[in-house]
Structures are given as structure tokens and as C-alpha cells.
Amino acid sequence: MPKVKIPTPLRKLTKEQAEVDANGSTIRDIVDDLEKQFPGFKERMCDENGDLRRFVNVYVGEEDIRFLNGLDTEIPDGESVSIIPAVAGG
């Protein structure tokens, strides 16, 4: 079961957990499972067309899924998933 790193802005939804387990073999599965576990999660990550929002990146290991297979990117065994939104504070 892949471990998903949750960024600070989304931790309100995950009861302040920085890392959660999610079921699925692709990022799409993971997002759906996170929505089941934490209602409201998907809307923070995806737009109304179901595409990843342009200021939220998802990485499998070190790699940005936009340069892999997008939401259909498979998650290799033991690889972790990181969700990283753009932040602007200074």
C-alpha cells in the first residue's frame, strides 16, 4: 500500500497526518481512495474536469507524474507518493 506525503495545506483534511496510506496501483486510484478516506480531498487536487490542478504537483518517488503518465501513472512497489502544491509565502 503506497504511502502518500501530505503537504501542510491539506493536513486539515487528513486530521493533521503528514503521511497516510492509500489503496491503489495508479495515482488516479490513490486520489479516489483518499477522497473516500478524507471527503473533500479530490476537489483540492483536481479541477471540475478531473484533471490535476495546475498548481498541485504529484510525484512518484522523485518524478513529476505530468512527465510520466499523468493520473494513470503506476506506482512501483515500495515507491512513495508526494503531493506538492505551489506556495508563495516569503
Next chain:
Amino acid sequence: MSDFTDEQVNRYARHIILPEVGGAGQRKLLDASVLIVGAGGLGSAVAMYLAAAGVGRIGLADHDAVDLTNLQRQILHTTADVGRPKTVSGAETINAINPGVDVVTIDARLDSSNASDAIAGFDLVVDGSDNFPTRYLLNDACYLAVKPLVSGAIFQYEGQVTTFNGGRPCYRCLFPSPPAPGTVPNCAQAGVFGALAGTIGTIQATEAIKLICGIGTPLVGFLLLYDALEVRFNRVRVTRDEACPLCGSSPEIMRLIDYEEFCSR
């Protein structure tokens, strides 16, 4: 060592003795110019370390006055500075640390009309701004001018740092466009852990000093992430995006853009 004054030899002794920096690196620092955009939490740490390192000319761009709520993290300013322009207070602190630094202040908000002029004449730019419009503006201006940009950002307990070398990839390869107004809370609404600004700003200063001296490996092509609550560093790849609207194979952005201000205090 003849081109250093006795005072400089003593002041910079701990850098000069490092084999990688040495007298040659210190000379590069003394001859270098860096524009710091934002004299806030990140800019404070950047400005103080670059001043201490002897960067010859430091530009400080900010249009705000010091507010009491800034002092929890903006260590460039003191209680006595509340109400004063941040550039003025910042310049004083820089020169108190190192009178040898020539400080150039830009007391204006950067936008498409003045950003290119502001960065011209500086060897590199450090982004310590507090809003998305300025981040995209600086990225575009630095890419178009082929100028290195050390980018840092913080939110609550989390920080991000990366270095763009004036080429590809750029910030838009990482995040193609800014969030829509109102979709992302800002620091004033969400809070920010004060010491985090020092951690991230200090990494930005480290990157700037390395770039100037030409030592080590810059954080080009990687985004460094720091989670202060979990004390965890993580690194992900910043990939060149062929579809990038600025630096991709068919660029759409040829001049600077003013995005709607939506993350101001």
C-alpha cells in the same frame, strides 16, 4: 592576498581559508551583485548572510513598511523600525553587519513595467517575495534576461527551494500557472512558523554564495522540500517541460505579465 585590505583579510578569514572558496572566491563575492526581492522573512536571512559574506552590491526591493506582525520572523528589522520602510531598515542592518556592502534600495512593487530594469545590473536574483504574481514575474524576467534565480517559498511549516540557472527548466515548468485568486490561503490567513523563514532563506543564501563562487552543485533541476514539523527534507525533480509557455519548444510568453494580486496581505 594583496588585493584585500587587512580588514578584509580578517573579516573574511573563515571563508578565505576554505580551499573551495579561498581568496579567489572571496574576490568573486566582493565583486558580485545580488538583487533580493522581498525584505521579509526569507529576504532577511538572505540579506544578512550575503552581507556577512561580503557580497559587494546588494539590491533590496520591497514596497512595504515594517509592521509589528513581521518581527516574529523578519530578523532584518527591529522593534524600533516599526512603521519605517523595509528597504531603509534593511539597508541599515546590512551596513551594520558589513559597512563594505553597497546597498541599492528599490522601494516599489515590481510589475511588468519595472521588473526588467530592476534586475538589470545584478548578477543574480533571489526571490523572497510573498505572492504568486511576483514569483511568475521574476521567473519570466530572469529567464528572458538569462539570469540565475534562487527561488524560495514558505507556507505554515513547509518550505520549498530551487535554483534556476537562467535557462531551462524554469518555475513555469514546475508550476505552469498560478492558482486562481482565492483558492490558496496566504501567510497572513494561515500563519507561518517564524524560524522556517530562516531555514529556507539561509538555504537560498547558500545557493547564491555557491553560484557566485562557482563551487559545489547548485539546486538546479531539483526542488528541495523541508517540513519543519516532521524535520524532514525531501527532493523532487524539476523537469524541463517541452510544453512550458515560457521556455518550451513553442513559447507563448514573450513579455512580462501582470497577474491579478490575490495573495497580498
